[in-house]
Amino acid sequence: MKHTAAFISRRDGVLLAIIAVVAIAVGLRAPVFLTLRNALDIANDSAILAILVMGQMLVLLTRGVDLSAASNLALTGMLCALAGRAWPGLPLPALLALAAVIGALLGAVNGVLITAFSLPPIVVTLGTLSAYRGAIFLASGGAWISDHQIHPLIKGLPRETWLGLPALLWLALLAVAATAWLLRWRREGRELYALGGNPSAATYAGIPVNRRVMTAYTLSGLFAGISGLLWVGRYSIAFTELAAGYELTVIAACVIGGVSIAGGIGSVTGAVLGVLFIGVVNGALPVIQVSPFWQQAIAGAVILFSVALNARSQARGVRQILETKHTAVTAGVAA
Amino acid sequence: MNASPPLLSLRGLHKRFGPTHALRGVDLELVPGQALALIGENGAGKSTLVKLLTGVYAPDEGQILLDGQPLRFANAQAAQAAGIVAVHQETVMFDELSAAENIFIGRQPMKGPRGFRVIDWARMNREAQQALDQVGAGFAATTPVRQLSLAQRHLIEIARALSQQARVVILDEPTAALSQAEIRDFYGIVQGLKSRGVAVLFITHKFDEIFAVCDRYVVLRDGASVGSGAMDKANEQQLVALMAGRKIEDIYPHVPDQRGEVLLQVRGLSHPTEFDGLDFELHRGEILGFYGLVGAGRSEAMLALMGLNPGVTGNVKLDGKTLKINEPADAICAGLAYVPEERQRQGGILPFSVMHNISLAALAGPRAAGNERLSRGPWLSHAREQSLAARMIERLRIKCAGAETPLSGLSGGNQQKVVIAKWLGLNPRIVILDEPTKGIDVGAKQAVYQLIAEMVAQGLAVILVSSELPEVMHLAHRTIVMRRGLQVAEFARGEADAEAIVAAASGLDGGNAPRQALSASAHAGKAYTPELAA
Numbered sequence: 001m002k003h004t005a006a007f008i009s010r011r012d013g014v015l016l017a018i019i020a021v022v023a024i025a026v027g028l029r030a031p032v033f034l035t036l037r038n039a040l041d042i043a044n045d046s047a048i049l050a051i052l053v054m055g056q057m058l059v060l061l062t063r064g065v066d067l068s069a070a071s072n073l074a075l076t077g078m079l080c081a082l083a084g085r086a087w088p089g090l091p092l093p094a095l096l097a098l099a100a101v102i103g104a105l106l107g108a109v110n111g112v113l114i115t116a117f118s119l120p121p122i123v124v125t126l127g128t129l130s131a132y133r134g135a136i137f138l139a140s141g142g143a144w145i146s147d148h149q150i151h152p153l154i155k156g157l158p159r160e161t162w163l164g165l166p167a168l169l170w171l172a173l174l175a176v177a178a179t180a181w182l183l184r185w186r187r188e189g190r191e192l193y194a195l196g197g198n199p200s201a202a203t204y205a206g207i208p209v210n211r212r213v214m215t216a217y218t219l220s221g222l223f224a225g226i227s228g229l230l231w232v233g234r235y236s237i238a239f240t241e242l243a244a245g246y247e248l249t250v251i252a253a254c255v256i257g258g259v260s261i262a263g264g265i266g267s268v269t270g271a272v273l274g275v276l277f278i279g280v281v282n283g284a285l286p287v288i289q290v291s292p293f294w295q296q297a298i299a300g301a302v303i304l305f306s307v308a309l310n311a312r313s314q315a316r317g318v319r320q321i322l323e324t325k326h327t328a329v330t331a332g333v334a335a
Numbered sequence: 336m337n338a339s340p341p342l343l344s345l346r347g348l349h350k351r352f353g354p355t356h357a358l359r360g361v362d363l364e365l366v367p368g369q370a371l372a373l374i375g376e377n378g379a380g381k382s383t384l385v386k387l388l389t390g391v392y393a394p395d396e397g398q399i400l401l402d403g404q405p406l407r408f409a410n411a412q413a414a415q416a417a418g419i420v421a422v423h424q425e426t427v428m429f430d431e432l433s434a435a436e437n438i439f440i441g442r443q444p445m446k447g448p449r450g451f452r453v454i455d456w457a458r459m460n461r462e463a464q465q466a467l468d469q470v471g472a473g474f475a476a477t478t479p480v481r482q483l484s485l486a487q488r489h490l491i492e493i494a495r496a497l498s499q500q501a502r503v504v505i506l507d508e509p510t511a512a513l514s515q516a517e518i519r520d521f522y523g524i525v526q527g528l529k530s531r532g533v534a535v536l537f538i539t540h541k542f543d544e545i546f547a548v549c550d551r552y553v554v555l556r557d558g559a560s561v562g563s564g565a566m567d568k569a570n571e572q573q574l575v576a577l578m579a580g581r582k583i584e585d586i587y588p589h590v591p592d593q594r595g596e597v598l599l600q601v602r603g604l605s606h607p608t609e610f611d612g613l614d615f616e617l618h619r620g621e622i623l624g625f626y627g628l629v630g631a632g633r634s635e636a637m638l639a640l641m642g643l644n645p646g647v648t649g650n651v652k653l654d655g656k657t658l659k660i661n662e663p664a665d666a667i668c669a670g671l672a673y674v675p676e677e678r679q680r681q682g683g684i685l686p687f688s689v690m691h692n693i694s695l696a697a698l699a700g701p702r703a704a705g706n707e708r709l710s711r712g713p714w715l716s717h718a719r720e721q722s723l724a725a726r727m728i729e730r731l732r733i734k735c736a737g738a739e740t741p742l743s744g745l746s747g748g749n750q751q752k753v754v755i756a757k758w759l760g761l762n763p764r765i766v767i768l769d770e771p772t773k774g775i776d777v778g779a780k781q782a783v784y785q786l787i788a789e790m791v792a793q794g795l796a797v798i799l800v801s802s803e804l805p806e807v808m809h810l811a812h813r814t815i816v817m818r819r820g821l822q823v824a825e826f827a828r829g830e831a832d833a834e835a836i837v838a839a840a841s842g843l844d845g846g847n848a849p850r851q852a853l854s855a856s857a858h859a860g861k862a863y864t865p866e867l868a869a
Contacts, residue, residue: 181453186453191440201428204389322608
């Protein structure tokens with residue numbers, strides 16, 4: 001986190017401050033909220049969301065959206081659970097690879113439909129959202145895979161502790177680091193910003209637009225697939241409605257974190273803060289004894305409020321046509 | 336001088352887009368160390384040609400030869416790899432990325448072991464800074480492009496061309512948004528490119544620029560090359576005749592001066608950042624021209640009149656009564672209509688039929704005084720809609736297969752007529768036309784001019800915002816010149832020559848000419864030439 005702190009923008013600073021204020025306010029009423037134990041719980045609860053958000057962010061940067069993320073998660077999770085039940089001898093690396101491959105394939109289907117047929121991403125991923133959900137029913141026959149049928153290694157993974165931190169948190173950090181590396185240090189990453197910011201200019205600049213879009217959806221799928229395995233393990237269950245509607249939470253975290261729905265704008269730091277924000281709000285409401293009926297409504301309202309706040313700060317700058325003192329000063333310096 | 340063999344030759348290039356035959360036989364040759372002027376009116380096919388050369392489109396017929404070898408570019412990257420680089424008319428840049436990233440996008444220097452290669456930011460920023468310094472840009476390579484002016488963006492594009500070791504550089508109207516001082520720096524840059532042995536294709540319709548930097552010319556008209564030769568044996572009249580294929584006087588209709596009483600009075604129209612203190616009147620039956628460089632604030636002022644630009648102060652009177660314009664409905668009710676510059680983005684709805692585009696404003700618009708009713712009670716009357724469309728198609732002589740044809744199937748000029756027709760359906764008193772002939776061919780232009788003449792003959796008042804000088808000079812009764820958001824001059828028709836108007840628009844008329852940060856680094860532009868070859 002030290003590394004990203006150097007790149008922290010003003011916007012991210014404000015979001016961090018809001019998160020801190022919420023945490024402290026809740027902590028004043030319920031001191032238990034500010035313990036390390038609770039912080040780790042929130043981090044653990046947010047880990048899967050963070051992995052999904054990394055994938056979604058790559059897609060949003062290209063002016064797209066991946067609505068099928070949660071369906072992909074559920075389908076991959078179900079297929080891994082079925083595979084684990086059928087072959088109890090499968091080792092963990094094989095299970096992880098299986099989740100990654102299935103997830104990436106499902107993501108690549110989105111990419112192919114979008115690039116090969118020039119279809120709008122929202123339509124394609126809305127279609128696969130339903131299709132993947134339906135496929136879960138076909139694969140499982142509508143049955144639940146419950147606790148005792150889940151492969152012990154799938155259940156074990158989210159409960160591991162490595163170097164004093166939960167394994168889930170490590171995996172999330174890995175996903176965040178990989179995404180940050182891609183976006184900062186690789187051409188492919190920079191080109192995602194470029195083609196989302198100005199698609200026609202990207203064509204002129206010779207960026208292989210379709211290949212990059214494919215990459216974004218495939219990676220989004222890959223992250224969703226891994227999340228599927230983790231989700232099934234953490235909650236020890238796989239069924240058709242697993243994580244239904246969760247894609248909206250994922251997109252909300254991105255938007256709160258300053259990733260533009262219009263493409264080309266967004267930082268890993270911001271997206272992670274968006275995840276933390278949702279984690280803190282969701283963690284705080286039960287602590288201050290808000291009735292579960294109100295929790296969802298309040299969480300939604302808080303998200304809307306912060307998105308509205310963001311939209312205001314992100315409003316396009318005005319065109320500066322008239323001469324200002326500022327430009328005159330710049331001219332003087334240049335001379 | 337012509338001893339060197341051509342570097343790039345085009346032989347009989349053709350390109351079609353649906354019904355439009357954009358290029359019908361283009362031949363030209365580019366020689367190292369020389370600049371070739373590609374001259375033609377808007378819509379003559381210049382931009383299409385650039386897209387063929389840069390690999391954005393593939394030609395339907397004909398050959399592109401580089402060093403005598405036929406080439407087919409699979410994409411824009413292939414053209415760049417062959418050493419052909421374009422500096423575009425409307426800069427195509429990535430606002431959120433830095434200048435350095437814009438220069439190196441798609442070919443950033445990399446470092447590190449195989450498989451883990453990462454972008455070498457330090458080297459990229461360093462090399463970008465060198466390229467920027469060579470063209471005399473006075474800003475850091477790490478500056479985000481969104482903070483830079485149009486002129487500074489052009490410098491980035493030229494720096495990009497230089498850093499790519501380009502052999503052919505295409506300059507597509509690079510001076511459209513530059514001030515006169517910046518244009519002179521720009522000449523130095525073109526000379527520098529030539530002395531390095533680069534073949535330059537210079538596209539512009541400003542004749543002083545052609546004579547200043549070009550060695551040869553090719554004239555394009557209606558998609559075909561119609562003449563070529565050495566620059567020093569040509570004169571302006573010759574070139575104009577070749578470009579237009581007819582005399583200029585034949586293109587513009589005669590608009591007699593039948594101005595009536597003052598219709599619209601604008602006092603002190605101001606915006607915090609875009610324009611300041613605009614004062615003008617518009618008479619019944621008058622064409623009022625607004626001329627200026629791209630980005631001078633003309634469109635922004637018009638948007639303000641239409642209630643589309645918040646934060647505006649000032650006083651607007653119609654028929655002597657103060658008019659409150661808070662939203663477009665207020666302006667439309669008062670009888671104002673605005674035909675926007677970006678026809679496709681702000682004007683017409685391409686998948687809609689011609690009829691639905693025409694009826695759109697009358698349907699959706701507020702109940703203006705002269706607004707034709709297309710509904711019968713709560714229901715839309717299909718018959719009335721059809722009748723309106725049929726009348727407009729006839730009145731504006733819109734060429735289309737029928738009122739049911741989608742707008743996307745029409746040529747650019749006819750699309751423009753449909754967009755104008757949409758607003759005429761509201762029976763407005765004042766029509767604001769923003770760059771109405773941008774990107775349409777000469778024939779279509781003539782039709783638009785004719786239409787403008789007819790509108791004022793019927794007593795409408797027209798505000799004509801245009802960057803085409805001949806257009807405002809021949810059509811407008813009076814022309815207001817704007818520069819950097821200020822109203823700097825006003826000329827009556829026939830009162831001033833082209834030079835005087837351009838000088839006012841670009842800040843060369845003496846006095847307090849505003850200078851941008853860029854022009855402060857004028858010397859660097861000339862100094863860069865010798866080091867480059869090394």
